[in-house]
Structure formats: structure tokens, C-alpha cells
Amino acid sequence: MALYVLVLGSAAGGGFPQWNCGCRNCAAVRAKVSGLLPRTQDSVAVSADRRRWFLLNASPDIGKQIRDNPQLWPRSLRDSPISGVVLTNGDLDHVLGLLHLRESQPLSVYATARVRSGLERNVFLRTLQRFDGQLRWQTLELERTCELQTAAGVPCGVHVTPVAVPGKPPLHLAADCEPALEDNVALRVRTTSSGVLTYASAVADAKAALPQLQGSAALLMDGTFWSEAELPDMGIAMGPARSMAHQPVGGPEGSLAALNKIDAARRIYTHLNNTNPMLDPDSAQYERVVSAGWEVARDGLKLTVE
Numbered sequence: 509m510a511l512y513v514l515v516l517g518s519a520a521g522g523g524f525p526q527w528n529c530g531c532r533n534c535a536a537v538r539a540k541v542s543g544l545l546p547r548t549q550d551s552v553a554v555s556a557d558r559r560r561w562f563l564l565n566a567s568p569d570i571g572k573q574i575r576d577n578p579q580l581w582p583r584s585l586r587d588s589p590i591s592g593v594v595l596t597n598g599d600l601d602h603v604l605g606l607l608h609l610r611e612s613q614p615l616s617v618y619a620t621a622r623v624r625s626g627l628e629r630n631v632f633l634r635t636l637q638r639f640d641g642q643l644r645w646q647t648l649e650l651e652r653t654c655e656l657q658t659a660a661g662v663p664c665g666v667h668v669t670p671v672a673v674p675g676k677p678p679l680h681l682a683a684d685c686e687p688a689l690e691d692n693v694a695l696r697v698r699t700t701s702s703g704v705l706t707y708a709s710a711v712a713d714a715k716a717a718l719p720q721l722q723g724s725a726a727l728l729m730d731g732t733f734w735s736e737a738e739l740p741d742m743g744i745a746m747g748p749a750r751s752m753a754h755q756p757v758g759g760p761e762g763s764l765a766a767l768n769k770i771d772a773a774r775r776i777y778t779h780l781n782n783t784n785p786m787l788d789p790d791s792a793q794y795e796r797v798v799s800a801g802w803e804v805a806r807d808g809l810k811l812t813v814e
């Protein structure tokens with residue numbers, strides 16, 4: 509049984525273009541310069557049967573993502589093929605979509621205890637808990653494989669193993685909590701007979717995470733920034749990539765170098781920030797990535813992991 513994968517969104521927080529950004533990339537994509545594709549914020553859907561889908565992260569762009577992917581359209585009066593959501597961290601670009609999935613639809617939500625407790629500090633979450641059984645929390649425990657279930661407890665043939673990778677708590681909680689291993693996970697996803705999809709959209713240190721990423725039929729990897737000083741170099745008042753717990757792709761200290769011998773049949777960068785020069789297929793950076801055997805994700809990319 510294969511694992512079916514839909515890349516719903518391939519941009520980092522803010523999307524591409526970002527509403528308040530006039531950088532070269534954002535201006536070019538608004539002007540519909542050929543080769544540059546708009547992208548929604550990072551989210552992936554997975555399924556073993558192509559009937560019941562689980563979102564890996566819930567992006568604020570989920571409404572558009574559902575409209576763009578008929579696999580996620582209702583099949584009856586009140587229905588959704590989306591059975592649940594698996595969260596990798598508490599970053600807003602990964603969790604805000606949960607609040608768009610209300611309208612009394614039962615959902616299974618998988619998160620580490622740490623990520624759940626951060627979310628439960630927000631009263632908006634109560635809109636997903638209007639009646640018993642609307643939101644079924646399931647705890648992700650590091651290194652423990654679970655088979656994803658619907659809110660009604662029906663197993664769906666998708667097995668997920670969360671593994672800790674270097675990251676950080678979400679920005680809005682960073683001031684009042686110490687970093688912990690469960691702040692940020694990668695997900696190793698498979699059916700009982702498929703290869704492994706590894707989804708690692710936030711990785712602060714690819715070399716340290718390498719054992720967790722190895723042995724993948726397909727790897728979706730943090731490609732947020734090309735360079736460490738990408739934002740400050742453009743005059744944007746933000747810290748280096750490191751301060752946001754995203755190791756850049758390029759340079760001798762980048763993830764492309766750190767993962768050059770990784771055992772992964774398909775290697776795909778995703779979670780691309782709008783400033784990243786890799787978004788332009790005519791750029792030298794795009795060429796570097798592709799010539800090293802990597803792909804650059806785009807919205808609508810479909811994978812079948814056998």
C-alpha cells in the first residue's frame with residue numbers, strides 16, 4: 509500500500525508573495541514574471557487510501573489549499589476528507605489553519621504534549637471544542653510510532669513516528685518558556701508496506717538531525733533561507749536565519765553541504781521564505797540545488813511513496 513502525498517503549501521510563514529513585502533521576488537511574482545510561482549504556507553496532506561487525508565501542519569492558507577485540491581472537497585452535505593492534523597511545532601504558520609477548520613467538524617489533532625499546552629493557552633481553540641468529541645487530541649511521543657486515527661477512532665493506515673530535530677518554541681511563547689526537545693519534531697510517515705516520507709520543515713541544525721532524516725524514500729526539508737544573513741542583508745530588521753531556528757541551505761555551513769551524502773531517494777526543499785533566491789528557477793542558487801540532486805517544492809506537487 510503506497511503513501512500518497514500532496515504538497516498543499518511550500519512557502520514559509522508569510523507565503524509568497526507576502527502581503528507586506530516588496531522584495532525582488534515578491535514584486536516579480538506579483539508581476540507574474542515567468543518561472544516564479546506563488547506559494548501558500550507550508551502544509552502537506554498524506555493518505556493511505558486517498559479517501560481519508562491527514563494534514564501535516566495546518567496553514568492559515570488552508571481555505572485556498574482545500575479549494576485548489578479536489579481530494580479535500582466534501583463528498584456529502586457535511587463532510588470532509590480531512591480526518592485530522594499532525595503538528596510539527598507551534599509556529600503560527602503551522603497552527604493557525606486549525607481555527608479555519610471549525611464549523612463543527614470532528615478532527616483528530618496530533619501534537620507533542622509541549623505543543624498542545626502552548627496551543628491550549630489560547631481561548632480561540634475552544635471553538636474546536638464546542639461539543640464532546642469534536643477535537644480528539646492525540647499525544648505524539650518522541651520516537652513512538654502511532655497509526656493515525658479519525659476523530660471517531662478509526663485507524664487509517666498511515667503510521668507516523670515523530671523525531672526531535674533542533675528547533676525552538678514558537679516566537680509568541682519564546683519569552684516565557686525554556687526550549688525543550690518536544691518543541692519541534694520531524695515526522696517519519698509510512699504505510700505498513702511503503703517507504704518513508706520524512707517531513708522536516710524546520711531544522712536548525714541538519715548535521716545534528718542527519719540520523720533522523722536518513723533512509724527516506726522522500727525527504728521534505730527546511731529550505732526557508734538560502735543564506736544566514738538573507739533578511740538583514742536586504743535591510744529587513746530581522747536576525748540571522750539561525751535566530752529563527754532555520755539553518756540556511758547555501759554556504760559551507762548550510763544544509764545542502766551537511767546533507768550531501770544523505771540516504772534519501774527524493775530530496776525536496778520546502779518551507780521557502782519569499783526572500784529565498786531559490787524561488788527563481790533562473791537563479792544560480794536554484795541551479796546549485798538542482799545540480800546537487802535536490803528539487804524545490806511547489807504547491808500542488810504530488811508524490812507517491814511506494
Ligand SMILES: [Zn+2]
Pocket residue numbers: 525526529530531532533534535782783
Ligand atoms: Zn518578499
